[in-house]
Amino acid sequence: MRHLFVMGLALVLAAPAVYARAIPKPNQRHAPGNESPQTPIAQAGYSVGVNYQLQCAGCHLPDGTGSAANDTPRLTGFVGNFLKVPGGREFLVRVPGMSQSALNNAQLADLLNWLIREDGMAGKSTPAHYQPYSADEIAQLRHETMLNLPGTRAELIKAMRAQGIAIDDGMHY
Template sequence: MLRPVSLAAMLLTLAAPVAAADGKAHRDYILRCAGCHGMDGVGTVEGGIPTFPNSVGVIAADDLGRTYMMHVPGVVSASLDDAEIAEVMNYVLGEWAPGEAEPFTAAEVTRLRAVPVADVVALRRDVAAKLMAKGHRIADYPWP
C-alpha cells in the first residue's frame, strides 16, 4: 500500500522557505518520491517500499549500493536529469543519513545509470547480503 500524501501537506511543504537548490530537490522529493516513501521517509513494509532512516546512508556508503540506488524503479522513472537525480539523492541523504555517505554528483549518476542491471530485486539482495556480511543491517525488503 502506498502512503497517502495530502494535497494540503504537499502545498504547505512547497511553500516552506528553503534554500533554492535544496528547495527544488525537496519539491522533487515530494512530487516523485513521497508518494511511496512518505514525507517521513519510512515507506511501507506492506507496499514493499523500504525505509530511509537507518538504512539509506549505509547503502549509499557502498559502491554496489550506490549502483542499486540509481536503478530503483522510482529513480529510473523519475523523469529527472542526472543532475536533478543527484540533488534529490543528496536531499534524501541529508534528511535521513547526514554525514553517512558521500554526496552524489551528476557525473556519478550518469556513470551508475549506464551500468546494466537486469534484475534490480536481485541486485538489492546482493547489496543486502554484502552489507550484512560486514555487520550492517538495512531496511527490510519483502520482494522475493
C-alpha cells in the same frame, strides 16, 4: 438492404466528426489561472524537498518511512548504508524510482545528495566520508538498466549483514 448499408456507413463516417465538434466545445476556455500549459518538472526549478514530495513520497511516504505492505523500503535512517557496500552506490541510482523519474540528472544528483546527507533522511546510516553524486555520474548510471533488482538488492543486504549492519529497512523477511 443496400439503403441500410449506405445509411450505416454514413453514420459511422459522421460519428467522429460529431464527437470532434462536441468535445471540447469550440468556445471553451481554460479555467482561470490555467491558461498556460504545465511546466515539466525537469524544467520547473522546484527545491529538492518539493521534488521528493512530487516524485517519491507517493511510495516512500513524506517522511521516507516507506511501506512494507507495498514492498517499499524505508529510506529514513537506512538508505546511507548502501554506500558502505560495493555496488551500493550504483544501485541507489539504478532503482527504477530514481533512474526512471521525471527529474533531470542534476536534479536527481541534488535529490540523492539530500537523501544521504547526515541531516537528511539517511541520518547516521551514511558513512562518515563519502563522495557526493554529480550530474555526470547520474547520467552515466541511470541509463544502465538493472536486470535483476531483487537479486541485486539481496546481495547488497547480505554484504551489509556481513559488516554487522542492522537491516532496519522496514521490510519483512
